[in-house]
Amino acid sequence: MKLLKRLALVLVALLAIVAFGLIIWEPLSVSQAVPPSLRQYEARIVRDNFGVPHIFGKTDADVAYGVAYAHAEDDFATLQEVTAMTRGRMATLNGEAGAPIDYVAALLDVDGTVKRKYDDLPKDVRAVLDGYASGLNSYADEHSEEVMLSKLFPINGRDIASGFVLRSPFFFGLDGPIEALSNNQPLKREGGPSLSVPVESPTVHPLSEDKIVTPVGTDPDENGSNGYAIVPDRSSDGKTRLISNSHQPLRGNVAWYELVVHSEEGWDFAGANFPGSPFPFLGHNKFLGWTNTVNRPDLIDIYKLTLNEKKNAYRFDGEWLPLEKKRIWLKIKYGPFVIPYPKMAYRSVHGPVILNDSGGYALRYAGMDQLDMLTQYYRINKARNFEEWQAAMAGQGVPATNFIYADASGNIGMFYNAMFPDRAPGFDWRTILPGDTSKAVWQNSLPFTRVPALINPRSGYVMNSNNTPYVAAGPGDELNRSTFSPLMGIEDDETNRSRRSIQLLEAAIASGKKIGEADIRRIKYDTAYVQAGYAKDWLDKIAALDLKDDPQLVKAQKLLGNWDWNLDGKGAADALALMVLRPANKSHYQRDKLPDPRKILQETVDHLTQYFGKIDPPMLKVLRLRQGKVDLPIDGGNDTIRASTLWNVEDDGRLSVRHGDSFIMFIDWDKAGKVHSRSIQPFGSATTRPDSPHYTDQMQLFVDKKLKPVWFDPAELEKNKASEKRVGSASRTAK
Incomplete structure (x- = not known):
């Protein structure tokens, strides 16, 4: 009995050691980013009365430092997610949902691209990237209580470049073939009419239980x-x-x-820019x-490889070439533990390779293995x-x-x-x-x-x-x-x-x-539909349905038949039209087959009846712009010029817009050549800081279709500034 107790105690101790090891294993296994060499940065951050940062500096690198620091003041949480993503640690930060992103980063050989190409970037471009990285490092040092992941900082310019390499191809749909090949689904090709290319035999990829999550953080099939x-x-x-x-x-x-x-x-x-970029992307x-x-x-090509029996070589121009492979460890957080999960990333002369039961498929895509987008954005x-x-x-x-x-x-x-x-x-x-x-x-x-x-x-x-x-x-x-x-x-x-x-x-x-x-x-700000194209075809299909067995659906059909083709929130059928048109637009944009029109109509009627007690509630009670305690009605739809593209269905049945009109800017040059601009954002400058006055301060203007001034001229900014501070440090910047 004593022996059994001792064994039990030993087992408990071993489990505790293993558990502790799993908790600390990931941060211990992470290689620290190369500390930058010493350099002093100094920037002045002036915020206008809407909290928009205006960053001043002696050099462009100083300004980039200030861009990162100001953005961290407003949204350090998102910047950390982007940083974790570029360093292959999304799964450690966010658990299983981040594992596919880490896998894709390894599959695309993001680190390899940066190692091969970074030193070829112009010196002034590298200086700006390093200045931006140093600004994030400084903010992290000064606000260590906000850092969510051990050894995430310091970073350097190479880490910033990695983010561009990883996210860029997903704006033209690279996630589509990666997900399809991983899960053995039909391939949807880009450019021109729809083409469905089936892969031969069914298979389940080891990551099939994890939906491929795009590193751009959105559904590219519904970008607009x-x-x-x-x-x-x-x-x-x-x-x-x-x-x-x-x-x-x-x-x-x-x-x-x-x-x-x-x-x-x-x-x-x-x-405006995206988190992780020193450069504005538009404006x-x-x-x-x-x-x-x-x-x-069509910027993506897919190749079927001829593999040998061991699947470690492929035939190319009459020779057998070794299939490159690299073991990667996805470090996935489960509660307090970080579990290492092994995967293999494959590559051929074509590009990244995905193996499934049908064989091996190589991907080749525009911009593969290059960093020139960094130079282009900076130069323009x-x-x-x-x-x-x-x-x-x-x-x-x-x-x-x-x-x-x-x-x-x-x-x-x-x-x-x-x-x-x-x-x-x-x-x-x-x-x-x-x-x-x-x-x-x-x-x-x-x-x-x-x-x-x-x-x-x-x-x-x-x-x-x-x-x-x-x-x-x-x-x-x-x-x-x-x-x-x-x-x-x-x-x-x-x-x-x-x-x-x-x-x-x-x-x-x-x-x-x-x-x-x-x-x-x-x-x-127009909210109308043209009575043509997919929208007309879809509503014609609904009008042609035989619904005499269901009075509610007949009523909905009649409402849609009398709809004024405008999602301005004034018509009795606007809520119905808003919801039934979205699946049709999605299918049209994805070049996919249409869903069952009766099923979509039934689901819409059921939703409106359940949450609003009728099928014709005012659309402005259904479609909302929500942030914190602010809850406002908004118009537009998922393919109207005033765009409310995607939404979350909330517990109260209302549709909270999460994608659509975002940063809007009106720019003009007068006859003398002087520039003026106005802009607006859906929420405010500090979207993840509920305690900030700029968490929701643009929302009413946004739903009212109004704009605010952009104080581009520093002299005008001085008359409208709300705060000013200087930031700087003896930071380290990569050589």
């Missing part, structure tokens, strides 16, 4: 945005106009953060500006004219996204920017490609001169709302489709927003009057 630029001759007051209306998640690691920067080295810019300087919308050309921030801006764009670092451009000289343009693979003819690039020949493996991108672009068209405007680039300037100014190779995979899609935008712009032109501030605001 609107952008407009108008020449002075089309404006009633002779101004060049640029409207930036990005649709992003309202919270998280790709939620917009507004800022203004001023450096004595000539970096002056007002706009304006004194001379020019741009905005972005998501585009979806500092461009002083159209020629400099185009020269920076020609560097082709940003793999995909439309750029809508305007400047003080009255130039406008829409660039369907993408790093189009230079594909060889003779292959069906929209199917799974043979992996055994180098003839199917492209090496370069087409030059920037091949990018579809419309510059200073006769219509006097350019626009994009995630639609085909050919119609960016309206009827009569279309690009000639035949001049672009089908191998580029340029999309043919239209959205309701694109149809409606062109309809409204053309109506203004046809009326003979010029477009003024009030006109462009009405267009931007």
Whole structure:
């Protein structure tokens, strides 16, 4: 009996040791980031009366330091998530939900790309990245009680670069084939009509229990945005106009953060960035500006490998090449424990490889194994004219996204920017490609001169709302489709927003009057659907249903039949239309088959009846903008120009918007070439700081469709500043 007790005590002790080891194993196994070499930074952070930070510094690196510090003051939690993601520690921070992101980072060899390419970046770009990293380090040192994960800091410029490498390809849909191949689902290809490519036999990937979570933190199949630029001759007051209306998640690691920067080295810019970036991604300087919308050309190719019996080699150009493999450890938090979970990441000459029961599949995608997007963003921030801006764009670092451009000289343009693979003819690039020949493996991108672009068209405007680039300037100014190779995979899609935008712009032109501030605001905040395209087809299907066995559905069908095609919240059928149109839009955007219309109508009727007691409640009681204790009605839908794209269904049945209109900016240059801008955000500058006065202070303006001034001119800022502080430290910056 004593022996059994001793054994039991020994077993308990061993379990305690193992448990303690698992608790401390992860931080002990983490390699500390290389401390930066000593350098002094100093920045001045001036906040206006909406809490927007204006960062001043002697050098661009000083400003980048201040950008990071100011952002950490407002949202250190999200910045830590981004940092954990770039260092392969999301699963340690957030548990199982973060494991797929850590796996994808290893699969794409993010660390390898940075090791190979970082030292080739221009010295001034590296200085800005290191300055930004040092700003985060300083904030973490001074606020250690807020740090959520041991050894997360210090970081350096390489860590910042890693974030760009990891997130960039997911804006053009790389998660789609990764998830499909991992779970043996049909592949949906981008660019042009839908094509479903099945993988041969069913299999379950070891990570199939974990949904692949995109590192961009949103569903790329429902990304959106609107952008407009108008020449002075089309404006009633002779101004060049640029409207930036990005649709992003309202919270998280790709939620917009507004800022203004001023450096004595000539970096002056007002706009917004994502957590983890030193550069604004859109906005304006004194001379020019741009905005972005998501585009979806075919930038991803998939190859079927011919594997040997042991699956450790593949045939390529008549030879057997070893399949590269690397063991990775996903460090997953379960309660107080961090459990190491082993996985293998594979790679071929094509790119990352996913193995399943059907074999091996290699991925090759635009922008793979490069860091040039960092240089491009920095250079376009500092461009002083159209020629400099185009020269920076020609560097082709940003793999995909439309750029809508305007400047003080009255130039406008829409660039369907993408790093189009230079594909060889003779292959069906929209199917799974043979992996055994180098003839199917492209090496370069087409030059920037091949990018579809419309510059200073006769219509006097350019626009994009995630639609085909050919119609960016309206009827009569279309690009000639035949001049672009089908191998580029340029999309043919239209959205309701694109149809409606062109309809409204053309109506203004046809009326003979010029477009003024009030006109462009009405267009931007429009909530109507065009009675065409997928929306009409979908509602026609609902109208054709035989519903005589269900009086409630008949009533809903009749309400939708009399709907005024406007989600302004005034019509009796608006709530019904809002909810039944979303699945149709999702299927259209994903180029997928439509769901069962009766099922969708039934689910909508059941929801409205359960939570609101009737099928025709006012839409503004259903659709809400919520943050903390503030709860406001909001209009628009998931494919209206005023976008309320995605929502969470709350416990009270109301729909709380989480994605859609986010950072909005109206920019113009007057006849003298001076820039003015106004902006708005859904919540405020401090979205994760409930105690901040800027947690919700823009919400009422946002739902009222109003804008606030951007005090870009430092002299004007002085009249409207709320606070000022200097930050700096003897930080360390990577060589």
